Amino acid sequence: MPFIPHTEQEIAEMLQAIGADDISALFEEIPSHLLANELTGVPEGMTEMEISRLMHARAAQHPQSVCFLGAGAYEHHIPAAVWEITTRGEYYSAYTPYQAEASQGTLQLVYEFQSMMTALTGMDVSNASMYDGATALAEAVLMAVRGNRKSKSRKILMPTTVHPTYRKTTRTIVQGQHIELCEVDYDPATGVTSLEAFKEKAGDDITAIVIQQPNFFGNLEAVDEITDWAHENNILVIAVANPLSLAILEAPGNWGSAGVDIACGDGQPLGAPMSAGGPYYGYLCCTQTLVRQMPGRIVGRTLDQDDKEGFVLTLQAREQHIRRSKATSNICTNQGLVVTASTIHMSILGASGLEKAAAACHANTMALVKQLSQIEGVDCAFESNYFHEAVLKINKPAVEVLVALAEKNILGGYDLSEAYPELGSAILVCATEMRTDEEISAYANALAEVCA
Amino acid sequence: MLIFEHSKTGRNGAPQSPKQKANVDDIPASFLRKDRAALPEVSEMQAVRHYTQLSQKNFSIDTHFYPLGSCTMKYNPRACNTLAMLPGFLxxxxxxxEAxxxxxLACMYELQSMLSDVTGMAAFSLAPMAGAQGEFAGVAMIEAYHKSRGDDGRKEILVPSAAHGTNPATATMCGFSVREIPTLDNGDVDLEALKVAVGPETAGLMLTNPSTLGVFERQIETIAKVVHEAGGLLYYDGANLNAILGxxxxxxxxxxxxxSNLHKTFSTPHGGGGPGAGAVGVAERLKPFLPLPVVTKEGENYRWLTEKDLPQSIGRLSAFMGNAGVLLRAYIYMRMLGREGMVRVAEFATLNANYMMAEAKRRGFELAIPDRRASHEFIITLKNEARDLHVTAMDFAKRLLDLGYHAPTTYFPLLVPECLLIEPTETEAKEALDGFMDAMQQIREEAEADPDLVKGAPYTLPVKRLDExxxxxQLDLAWKGNEVE
Structure with a gap:
């Protein structure tokens, strides 16, 4: 029997100890007319050899395309050691560290992770993770509403340059709590959100604003002046930032004169493969002032009975298993194993390695944009500084262009026409440190053919 | 020792990043970072050794019996990991x-179908990334359903007192108020109290069955009738699905x-706290509200359903499509088990729990609900030991760690004093169950002879009891350099 070790003799001994005639007697409390018939929608079981053959065939249905697609998930080099260590059974098959003395490995690792995230973001505190960047933003909004006691409006300004699905997810998650998400338009010339645009929507009482840096278009927002303006008006500031970009870009904790109140984003660029969309993890950091509003697990360093250093889950009075309906969030399980990978990834690369990777992403995207925008019918959409993504306008329908490129095994970018119809036919392109000069030239040649 | 304490300025993992640092001078200085982030600077080997040694400080299924009640710590087959990590997926x-x-997409579609079959639901969405997010999706669908019918007065979610904390927390997140329904001593819901509680304000009842008390809710059909007649919907928390699978x-x-918690019932790893997956299934009338995306099959091709297909959907729950890699592991596990393997899970999980319960009774431990069949888990109450010997459930739990067993869930459910909630799962052999019960018996003997021995445990782990x-x-949540030492 798959994964069941019992022998016939043991089954008999166990039933005798219980005092039951057979296993079905153990289910006698279930009304018999409710018992299920044989399943029809589940096929017969497979051996490891058979399932292996099937999964190899399924995986082989995906052509190995050259990826110029980003939009929130990025192809980066991950050191071989990262997932080798991460999938050790001691990490892979452990539970949430409820018994601290028997979970010091995971607990110390999470403490180190929290330390690394506070270093990258320039914030005081990090939690142990949220599900992904989108849900981290939703929880950041809920945190801000709880945390900004001077504001009564429960109104959040959300630029449309924030990732479209992050905005949708936030809407889904906060909709039950009477929070108003008010969108702020970007400047069509620069592709960034002006301070004036925020001011226009502001009115009397705003609880918090969101700024994504780099924004969904890849462009760099004027984070310092927006942060300062918000704080002057008692508005909390939530930063959404690609954590890899923070190796070269200013940390949210240093934006403006006081830094932001909450920083969040998706940890995928730090050691998680693209993996069809997950598992990734959301990071969530904040100032010391807001620590008791933080959702999810937090690990703290403490001492044992012999004054030896050790690690425990702490501030649990915020959480659902203690506070039940009064908890800061319903989150229980988070993305622990991906955090494990990310912590090892950051340790191996270090700040200098992440800096080189981030700079190479920027340089490759610059080279890509330079070559592509020389093609007739292809133009840069915005005049702005960008990190590792940029928007190109194309003289043919984006969807057709991307299909034609896909047939040449090039993932050419993200079609913006649905989320941003005002841009016309436009795509968001990205070249990470993984792309070579040859691949970039090959993309340019292919796009020239398609656009001709 | 922290990884930061292995750090030396100038050390790095050179082969793991591009050879040269590219120029970023085109970006104005105001956008650029002024000080390098204080990440550790270690060699690859130092990192590998550090994190390998840290891993050895963990208990896990691969190293220890881990009978954590309501968590279903069963063996995670290695094939599921290896095959989900094929480069074609990663x-x-x-x-x-989609082409x-x-x-x-074929794997995801078949996973939806298998889950629908094994749970008797009309359709599934794989979007939720953990049990709590599945609960959120479920309760949000209940809200959307009532609203779609213009039934706006339903502001209350009913939750039995034995429920997981996530249930009331979820209801609050969705904007509902929470009313607790008492539980009888025999573990069943107090039906009379339920009948009084339901009414035009009732949006729904969230129920775990078998309950967190480790028994099957025998009045389930009556409960369903009472809730439905009041116009409410019935929510199933799948935390204990392993007990009745198939x-x-x-x-x-x-x-x-x-x-359904795929990281419990369908054996995807818990990973030291996730990632999980909390797929949601619905009856026919809730199909329009499923969270996105969902996979559909048209002819021989698979594609995602979007907002255009399901305009009444409660919406998106993640940036992309949930924890795809976790879903692949669950898919592989279900295909290996097959239809005949599903029901065996429930049978042997239940056999193991009932055997342990019989052994606990034989060895003189008091059971929380002695006269009923256990489901896949059962509860020992140590209230007598706490009263007479001043040795608590926590002390037993810590001493178990010394004896090489991960502790059961302690102090949950909150209704039972000094409790241990024990869930062995179907993948444990009889000798592991016997060994655990021997350890429990040994600890009680120790508690009688020398209670301080038990109260001081653990002794053999990397640290002794920690000061929570x-x-x-004195919050210390991040390493801030040696000056803190």
Whole structure:
């Protein structure tokens, strides 16, 4: 029997100890007319050899395309050691560290992770993770509403340059709590959100604003002046930032004169493969002032009975298993194993390695944009500084262009026409440190053919 | 020793990043970072050794019996990991064209179908990324359903007192108020109290069956009738699905919406706290509200359903499509088990729990609910030991760690004093169960002879009992350099 070790003799001994005639007697409390018939929608079981053959065939249905697609998930080099260590059974098959003395490995690792995230973001505190960047933003909004006691409006300004699905997810998650998400338009010339645009929507009482840096278009927002303006008006500031970009870009904790109140984003660029969309993890950091509003697990360093250093889950009075309906969030399980990978990834690369990777992403995207925008019918959409993504306008329908490129095994970018119809036919392109000069030239040649 | 304490300025993992640092001078200085982030600077070997040694400080299923009640710590087959990590899956961008994603989409579609079959629900969405997010999706669908009918007065979610904390927390997040329904001493819901509680304000009842008390809710059909007649919907918390897998289906019990913790029942790893997956299943009338995306099959091709297909959907729950890699592991596990393997899970999980319960009774431990069959888990109450010997459930738990067993769930459910909630799962052999019960017996003997021995445990782990009060009062949540030492 798959994964069941019992022998016939043991089954008999166990039933005798219980005092039951057979296993079905153990289910006698279930009304018999409710018992299920044989399943029809589940096929017969497979051996490891058979399932292996099937999964190899399924995986082989995906052509190995050259990826110029980003939009929130990025192809980066991950050191071989990262997932080798991460999938050790001691990490892979452990539970949430409820018994601290028997979970010091995971607990110390999470403490180190929290330390690394506070270093990258320039914030005081990090939690142990949220599900992904989108849900981290939703929880950041809920945190801000709880945390900004001077504001009564429960109104959040959300630029449309924030990732479209992050905005949708936030809407889904906060909709039950009477929070108003008010969108702020970007400047069509620069592709960034002006301070004036925020001011226009502001009115009397705003609880918090969101700024994504780099924004969904890849462009760099004027984070310092927006942060300062918000704080002057008692508005909390939530930063959404690609954590890899923070190796070269200013940390949210240093934006403006006081830094932001909450920083969040998706940890995928730090050691998680693209993996069809997950598992990734959301990071969530904040100032010391807001620590008791933080959702999810937090690990703290403490001492044992012999004054030896050790690690425990702490501030649990915020959480659902203690506070039940009064908890800061319903989150229980988070993305622990991906955090494990990310912590090892950051340790191996270090700040200098992440800096080189981030700079190479920027340089490759610059080279890509330079070559592509020389093609007739292809133009840069915005005049702005960008990190590792940029928007190109194309003289043919984006969807057709991307299909034609896909047939040449090039993932050419993200079609913006649905989320941003005002841009016309436009795509968001990205070249990470993984792309070579040859691949970039090959993309340019292919796009020239398609656009001709 | 922290990884930061292995750090030396100038050390790095050179082969793991581009050879030269590219120029970023085109970016104005005001956008650029002024000080390098204080990440550790270690060699690859130092990192590998550090994190390998840290891993050795963990208990895990691969190293220890881990009978954590309500958590279903069963063996995680290695094939599931290896095959989910094939390059063809790992290198797939989440927004790669559907035409180039048919292998992955086929797996997801079949997973939806298998989950529907084994739970008796009409349709499934794989979007939620953990049990709590599945609960959120379920309760949000209940809200959307009532609203779609113009039934706006339903502001209350009913939750039995034995429920997981996530249930009331979820209801609050969705904007509902929470009313607790008492539980009888025999573990069943107090039906009379339920009848009084339901009414035009009732949006739904969230129920775990078998309950967190480790018994099957025998009045489930009456409960369903009472809730439905009041106009409410019935939510199934799938935390304990392992107990009844393939034996009785939530859909047949009258549930309208369920979530399934794939990281419990379908053996995807817990990973030291996730990632999980909390797929949601619905009865026919809730199909329009499913969270996105959902995979559909048209002819021989698979594609995602979007807002255009399901305009009444409660919406998106993640940036892309949930924890895809976790879903692949669950898919592989279900295909290996097959239809005949599903029901065996419930049977042997239940056999193991009932055997342990019989052994506990034989060895003189007091059971919380002595006169009923256990489901896949059962509860020992150590209130007598706490009263007579001043040795608590926590002390037993810590001493178990010394003896090589991960502790059961302690102090949950909150209704039973000094309790241990014990869930062995079907993948443990009889000798592991016997060994655990021997350890429990040994600890009780120790408690009688020398209570301080038990109260001082653990002795053999990397640390002794940790000061949680200090951790919460003198917050130290991140390494800030040696000056803190």
């Amino acid at each position: 290198s797939r961008h989440p927004m790669a064209p 180039q994603s048919q292998g992955f 034996k009785i289906r939530p859909g047949d019990m009258g549930f309208d919406v369920i979530h 009060v200090r951790a919460a009062r």
